[in-house]
Amino acid sequence: MxxxxxxxxxxxxxxxxxxxxxxxxxxxxxxxxxxxxxxxxxxxxxxxxxxxxxxxxxxxxxxxxxxxxxxxxxxxxxxxxxxxxxxxxxxxxxxxxxxxxxxxxxxxxxxxxxxxxxxxxxxxxxxxxxxxxxxxxxxxxxxxxxxxxxxxxxxxxxxxxxxxxxxxxxxxxxxxxxxxxxxxxxxxxxxxxxxxxxxxxxxxxxxxxxxxxxxxxxxxxxxxxxxxxxxxxxxxxxxxxxxGRAIRDTYPARTGTPAREMFCTVEKLRTKHVDGLEFSLKRGEILGVAGLAESGQSEVLHAFLGDEKPLSGAVTFQDKQTLPSAPSVAWKRRIAYVPRERRREGLMLRRSIVDNAVLPHLGQLGSARIFSSRRKERIHTGAIAERVRLKYSRLGQPCYQLSGGNQQKVVFSRALGKTPELLLLDEPTRGVDVGAKFDIYTLVRGLSAAGSTTIMTSSDLPELIGMCDRILVMRDHRQHAIVETDGLTPARLLQMFYE
Structure with missing residues (x-):
């Protein structure tokens, strides 16, 4: 009835x-x-x-x-x-x-x-x-x-x-x-x-x-x-x-394999909120971070962003012996970040698409690196918007007028504004439709093929297995294990959260 x-x-x-x-x-x-x-x-x-x-x-x-x-x-x-x-x-x-x-x-x-x-x-x-x-x-x-x-x-x-x-x-x-x-x-x-x-x-x-x-x-x-x-x-x-189109594969296939060149080595890293991090990453590798809620997944990303200060341990990263000291330093070192809460952490909702997309890149879009050029900002944003398949009425449109998925693409536009060496993704497809998810997966795959390294968290276990080369399992804010995704099932990964 x-x-x-x-x-x-x-x-x-x-x-x-x-x-x-x-x-x-x-x-x-x-x-x-x-x-x-x-x-x-x-x-x-x-x-x-x-x-x-x-x-x-x-x-x-x-x-x-x-x-x-x-x-x-x-x-x-x-x-x-x-x-x-x-x-x-x-x-x-x-x-x-x-x-x-x-x-x-x-x-x-x-x-x-x-x-x-x-x-x-x-x-x-x-x-x-x-x-x-x-x-x-x-x-x-x-x-x-x-x-x-x-x-x-x-x-x-x-x-x-x-x-x-x-x-x-x-x-x-x-x-x-x-x-x-x-x-x-x-x-x-x-x-x-x-x-x-x-x-x-x-x-x-x-x-x-x-x-x-x-x-x-x-x-x-x-x-x-x-x-x-x-x-x-x-x-x-x-x-x-x-x-309006068939999407036969949930996750786009990897084109090529990660380079042999080592990008990062972490030895017994401890910060205020995570402990015992010990792993290495190759250029182009995609590393997932998984665990039960509030197990320290986001804090792993924040360590590379400069929000979590190292208390002990050794890190060799971008040929340096230190992590970024602050997020502003991270962006200068071509470390891009997509936060999990786009409205609270990622966007100035009443500012335009352009203002949000160019924020960390103003120095590269100005005259003599002093004053930003609005014309360059619009050209830059338009090119990135096309790349991420952003749907909008005009580049000056306030972000609060966009749908949730398109707001997420604006955050991605900022991250891709200067091809990142390291891409930090915290729940990158939360609240995003299947078509936009495939677009995001394709972008990440393309960056990986070009040599960008990615660390991503997700509560969607099939997504982690489908997109990542390896998964770092966190328990109680400590590294518990690292597992290859080849042959891994969601059930087995979930079981590791409790072992």
């Missing part, structure tokens, strides 16, 4: 159509996937459902009756709950306050806030996720990214007697979660489904969609391409419908 039906959804920004006569039907008690490349219109549709964006045209029916959707209050009255792609938390409030924020705070005698009941409600919501390690009194800013996402998910599970939840809209909820946390979320989703609620699930992780969803609707360029039952379609068909 159809629970929700959207028709003729159109939203234009100037000449560009974010949604062009799009449609969506969700059945009661189903998990419905919404898929498409970055910029296909998924996030805009979610904002329309949330009442945050006013469409140019739209028809919404609930249980066969046409209903208004003029703002967030209408969405709340219909029982819509939202987990947006970006972490919309108030970092200086407690976990409990963030979870209960959308509800009326319980009060004692109608006056003072009943904080005991606030914490009880927050704790009950976390318990539904089988989460018992998060203190509801702790400041949310002190949590890891994954735990902050769990807090956002828990906030949608707080009950409301006035407007019971009927539709949960989840936009990339697993992007910052570990495998175990994902399993807990999917158990909750199954429970919601059994209770009769519907879930609109947006994810670029194909395995999640194929294993946990009932149907899938695919958008491309703001239009609805098709809706299919998961049991009656395939990964290949979904990818082709999303991209």
């Amino acid at each position: 159809t629970f929700l039906k959207l028709d003729h959804v159109t939203k234009r920004y100037g000449a560009a159509a974010a949604l062009d006569n799009a449609s969506l039907e969700i059945e009661a008690g189903e998990v419905h996937a919404l898929m498409g490349e970055n910029g296909a219109g998924k996030s805009t549709l979610i904002k329309v459902l949330a009442g945050v964006v006013r469409p140019d045209d739209c028809s919404l029916h609930i249980d066969g009756s046409k209903v208004p959707l003029e703002g967030p209050d209408d969405a709340a009255r219909q029982g819509f709950r939202f987990i947006h792609q970006e972490l919309n938390i108030v970092p200086h409030l407690s976990v409990a306050e963030n979870i209960v924020m959308a509800q009326a705070y319980p009060r004692r005698f109608g006056l003072a806030v009943d904080w005991r009941r606030v914490h009880d409600k927050a704790g009950a919501a976390l318990e539904r996720l089988d989460v018992d390690h998060i203190d509801t009194r702790r400041k949310t800013a002190r949590l890891s990214t994954g735990d902050q996402m769990l807090v956002k998910i828990a906030a949608t599970l707080v009950s409301s007697d006035a407007h019971p939840a009927r539709l949960y809209v989840m936009d990339e909820p697993t992007a910052a979660l570990t495998g175990q946390e994902c399993d807990k979320l999917f158990a909750v989703i199954e429970g919601l489904k059994q209770s009769g609620a519907s879930v609109l699930f947006v994810s670029h992780r194909m395995n999640e969609v194929m294993q946990n969803c009932d149907r899938v609707t695919i958008y491309r360029d703001g239009r609805t391409i098709e809706t299919s039952r998961i049991a009656e379609t395939s990964r290949e068909r979904i990818i082709e419908a999303m991209t």
Whole structure:
């Protein structure tokens, strides 16, 4: 039975159509996937459902009756709950306050806030996720990214007697979660489904969609391409419908082999946050860094970036006996970095594509290396944008107007502005669609063939195995093992995290 039906959804920004006569039907008690490349219109549709964006045209029916959707209050009255792609938390409030924020705070005698009941409600919501390690009194800013996402998910599970939840809209909820946390979320989703609620699930992780969803609707360029039952379609068909082209191989083949020339040797390196690093890298090699959440993966990259100061050990790197002393020095030594949180760590969202792309390279784009040339900046950015297949309306466009995948490509444009000797990638494909992922993989492969060395982290184990030559396994902020990827399986790699 159809629970929700959207028709003729159109939203234009100037000449560009974010949604062009799009449609969506969700059945009661189903998990419905919404898929498409970055910029296909998924996030805009979610904002329309949330009442945050006013469409140019739209028809919404609930249980066969046409209903208004003029703002967030209408969405709340219909029982819509939202987990947006970006972490919309108030970092200086407690976990409990963030979870209960959308509800009326319980009060004692109608006056003072009943904080005991606030914490009880927050704790009950976390318990539904089988989460018992998060203190509801702790400041949310002190949590890891994954735990902050769990807090956002828990906030949608707080009950409301006035407007019971009927539709949960989840936009990339697993992007910052570990495998175990994902399993807990999917158990909750199954429970919601059994209770009769519907879930609109947006994810670029194909395995999640194929294993946990009932149907899938695919958008491309703001239009609805098709809706299919998961049991009656395939990964290949979904990818082709999303991209308009067939992508037969998940990971592009390596062209050539890493050079024999040694690039880096690390001996018993210890910093404030990691210990026991001991490995070597050849030019053109791709080294993965893996482990359970918060095991020190990102800190390995930060050591090469100059953020983690060596306390002991020896490093021979770029024919020098020292690591960079600061990130600014690292960029000068052609060490490029792509952070895991592009919006918080990687971008000046209200500045233009050009401003973001050229930031570390201003000295090379100026006259007499003093004043940067805007003309050179635009030419430089345009060439790199074409290389990374960036979709934009103009180079002066603010980055906040771009889709998540295209924001990630801007960060990559900065990293590729001067061909790096070492490329540091921290979760480089988080929140990126399958087509953009393939573009990123192809770029990394091309850099490797040209002699650039890469160190990358990822919570996507097949991605690490498919892209890397070797994988460094971290446990409790210490190096545990290094393993060749030839013949390695995700199950075996995961097992090494616990050995």
